Each structure stands twice: as structure tokens, then as C-alpha cells.
Amino acid sequence: MTTPAPQIPLIDLSDGRAIPQLGFGTYQVPPADAERVVSDALEAGYRHLDTAQMYGNEEGVGRAIAASGLPREDLWITTKLNNTFHERTAAREATERSLEALGGRIDLYLVHWPLAMHEDVARVWEVMEGIRADYSVDSIGVSNFTPAHLARLAEAGLSTPAVNQIESNPYFVNDEVRADCAERGIAVEAWSPLAQGAVFGDPQLVALAEQVGRTVSQVVLRWVLQRGDIVFPKSSSPERMRENLALFDFELSDEQLASISALHNGTRSGPDPDTFGWRG
Numbered sequence: 292m293t294t295p296a297p298q299i300p301l302i303d304l305s306d307g308r309a310i311p312q313l314g315f316g317t318y319q320v321p322p323a324d325a326e327r328v329v330s331d332a333l334e335a336g337y338r339h340l341d342t343a344q345m346y347g348n349e350e351g352v353g354r355a356i357a358a359s360g361l362p363r364e365d366l367w368i369t370t371k372l373n374n375t376f377h378e379r380t381a382a383r384e385a386t387e388r389s390l391e392a393l394g395g396r397i398d399l400y401l402v403h404w405p406l407a408m409h410e411d412v413a414r415v416w417e418v419m420e421g422i423r424a425d426y427s428v429d430s431i432g433v434s435n436f437t438p439a440h441l442a443r444l445a446e447a448g449l450s451t452p453a454v455n456q457i458e459s460n461p462y463f464v465n466d467e468v469r470a471d472c473a474e475r476g477i478a479v480e481a482w483s484p485l486a487q488g489a490v491f492g493d494p495q496l497v498a499l500a501e502q503v504g505r506t507v508s509q510v511v512l513r514w515v516l517q518r519g520d521i522v523f524p525k526s527s528s529p530e531r532m533r534e535n536l537a538l539f540d541f542e543l544s545d546e547q548l549a550s551i552s553a554l555h556n557g558t559r560s561g562p563d564p565d566t567f568g569w570r571g
């Protein structure tokens with residue numbers, strides 16, 4: 292029996308669809324554990340899952356979806372085109388493999404990294420537009436795109452991505468990219484919201500969590516939600532999965548939100564999109 296999903300707000304996308312603001316991330320969920328971990332997440336009440344070809348765990352995610360018995364229309368599944376597959380034929384073959392693994396439909400398909408050191412980002416976006424036209428892929432977007440990369444798509448006369456999934460957490464707020472996305476009507480998804488665990492020892496966050504009677508994780512995730520971004524924390528523990536879903540019965544004040552944003556020190560949890568070019 293799965294737990295009924297909590298009431299999770301929807302964020303409108305520019306293509307007319309609406310995405311659940313809170314979901315479950317699967318980066319570093321080993322392929323062998325993915326079916327169990329994602330089954331636990333669905334059982335806890337998550338209905339939005341974020342995976343990627345790069346994570347190697349789409350098959351496990353797909354098996355958990357199938358085993359859940361949940362109606363497919365109740366779920367939102369995001370996956371991402373891997374860096375190795377930007378060329379048209381490779382991209383279409385990779386899409387077919389993802390669709391097969393994930394039960395035949397993808398709600399949101401992202402270009403995982405821009406690889407702008409190696410290629411014109413407009414080329415892969417044209418490939419994505421073709422994929423949306425020809426496959427069961429409902430919305431398309433990008434990940435780790437900077438304002439320069441987004442400007443290049445506009446300059447090439449291409450469509451605007453529905454979503455940009457970028458690193459954003461208290462130590463790397465990424466407000467310049469967020470502001471640029473807001474101007475372009477692109478919804479922002481905040482990856483590594485907990486800075487992959489680095490937030491937990493922070494004395495200021497510990498004090499704020501005590502003050503509001505919540506955990507550090509809940510306070511940070513609530514900060515992301517109140518900033519209007521979409522978020523999908525990863526956890527391997529059913530208890531922490533439930534903790535990360537319990538975000539809708541408290542609110543942070545403007546002052547509390549500002550105190551979290553003030554922790555920004557420019558430390559990234561992941562690579563810099565301007566220099567990251569891994570194609571493995």
C-alpha cells in the first residue's frame with residue numbers, strides 16, 4: 292500500500308503543463324538499489340521522480356513505477372540526455388532506451404550538461420525539439436545552462452526550454468541564473484538543495500531549525516520552495532524521505548529566508564557548467 296501523496300503545489304511551465312514542485316532525486320542511487328529506494332519513495336508519497344541516463348538507474352526506477360501500480364497520470368518522471376549522446380542519431384537511440392526503461396513515457400527530458408566548451412548548444416536543442424515532436428516526451432528543458440547558453444538558443448531562433456535544472460543551495464544560491472530564467476519564463480529546478488549533505492553541520496542552520504522546531508533539511512527545503520523553485524532531495528532512508536516531504540505545514544519569514552540566502556559563499560557541490568566537459 293502506498294501512502295496518499297501529500298498536497299504538493301504545482302508550478303506552471305511555459306509549455307502549458309504543470310509540474311509538482313517537490314519530488315525525489317536519484318543521483319548516486321546505485322542501479323542495484325534503485326528499485327527498492329524508489330519503491331520506498333513512492334510508498335512515502337513522492338510522485339515526481341528525477342533520474343538521468345548518466346545515473347545508470349533508469350531501469351530500477353522503471354521497475355519501481357511498474358510495481359507501484361500507481362496510475363501513470365499521477366506521476367511525473369524526469370530524465371536527462373547523457374553527454375555522450377548529443378548527436379541526433381545517438382540522442383534518438385538513447386531516448387528510445389530511456390522510454391523503454393521508464394515505461395514508455397517521459398514527462399520532462401533535459402539536456403544534462405551544455406558541453407559548451409565542445410559544441411554549439413543550439414545543435415543539441417534542435418535535436419531535443421525533434422525528439423519532443425516524434426516521441427512520447429511531453430516537456431523538454433535543459434540543465435546547467437548559464438545565461439549565455441540560454442541567450443544562444445534565443446539567438447538561434449529556437450524554442451525556450453520549459454525548465455533549467457541548476458545547482459542551488461544555501462552555499463551556492465545561483466541567483467544570477469535564477470533571475471535570467473525568470474526573465475525568460477523558464478522554471479528553475481534546484482539540484483543538490485542540501486549541498487549533498489554539507490548543510491547539516493552548519494551552526495546557523497542548526498540554530499534556525501531549533502528556532503522553528505524543524506530539522507535542518509526541512510528548513511533548507513522550505514527555503515527552496517518559498518523561493519519558488521522546484522526541488523527533489525535524494526535520500527536512501529524511508530524516514531528521511533518522509534521528513535523531506537513534510538514541508539507544507541510551516542512557513543519561514545522573509546528575515547529567515549534572507550538569513551539562509553546570506554550563507555552563500557560561492558562553494559559549488561558540483562562542476563562549473565562553463566568548464567565541465569565530461570563525455571563519459
Ligand SMILES: NC(=O)c1ccc[n+]([C@@H]2O[C@H](COP(=O)([O-])OP(=O)(O)OC[C@H]3O[C@@H](n4cnc5c(N)ncnc54)[C@H](OP(=O)(O)O)[C@@H]3O)[C@@H](O)[C@H]2O)c1
Nearest residue numbers: 316317318341482483484485486487508524525526527531
Ligand atoms: N542536473 C544535474 O547536473 C544534477 C546534479 C546533481 C543532482 N541532481 C539532481 O538533484 C537531486 C538532489 O541532489 P543530490 O542528490 O546531489 O543531493 P541533496 O539532495 O542535496 O543531498 C543528498 C544527501 O543528503 C542526505 N539527506 C537527505 N535528506 C536528509 C535528511 N532529512 N537528513 C539528513 N540527511 C539527509 C542524503 O543522505 P541519505 O541518502 O543517507 O539520506 C544524501 O547524502 C539528485 O538526486 C538529482 O536527481 C542533478
